[in-house]
Amino acid sequence: xxxxxxxxxxxxxxxxxxxxxxxxxxxxxxxxxxxxxxxxxxxxxxxxxxxxxxxxxxxxxxxxxxxxxxxxxxxxxxxxxxxxxxxxxxxxxxxxxxxxxxxxxxxxxxxxxxxxxxxxxxx
Numbered sequence: 001x002x003x004x005x006x007x008x009x010x011x012x013x014x015x016x017x018x019x020x021x022x023x024x025x026x027x028x029x030x031x032x033x034x035x036x037x038x039x040x041x042x043x044x045x046x047x048x049x050x051x052x053x054x055x056x057x058x059x060x061x062x063x064x065x066x067x068x069x070x071x072x073x074x075x076x077x078x079x080x081x082x083x084x085x086x087x088x089x090x091x092x093x094x095x096x097x098x099x100x101x102x103x104x105x106x107x108x109x110x111x112x113x114x115x116x117x118x119x120x121x122x123x
Contacts, residue, residue, distance in 0.1 A: 001027060002098055002111075006021065010118075011121075011122060012086055012121055012122070014122065017082070020081040020094055021078055022079045022081075025077065031099070034098040035059075035096075036070065037094070038095065045095070047061050048060075048064055048068065049061065049081060050103060050104055051070045055074075089121075093116040093117065097110035
């Protein structure tokens, strides 16, 4: 099994920056994809960004493209999400997720999920 633990959420003003981290542990050798999703109050969970475990393929949601960057620290088995030019509509609980197949934006292909971390962007 794989365990995912997010950290780094918090409150930031619109236009500011915030970094999220996801530490993966357990049988990480079986992973093919790791990504970030978010869920705002009253809305469905939506894809934010993903990274193949090899680092070759990266996907971003149109709403965050050019503002968010996903990356991986191989030595620490950690995936980072750097948020810049934050907007109030980025406010949500952010979840780290991982899968054993090439998943990209397909939520159903992610098998492992973290508990989530709250991100609040004030206007």
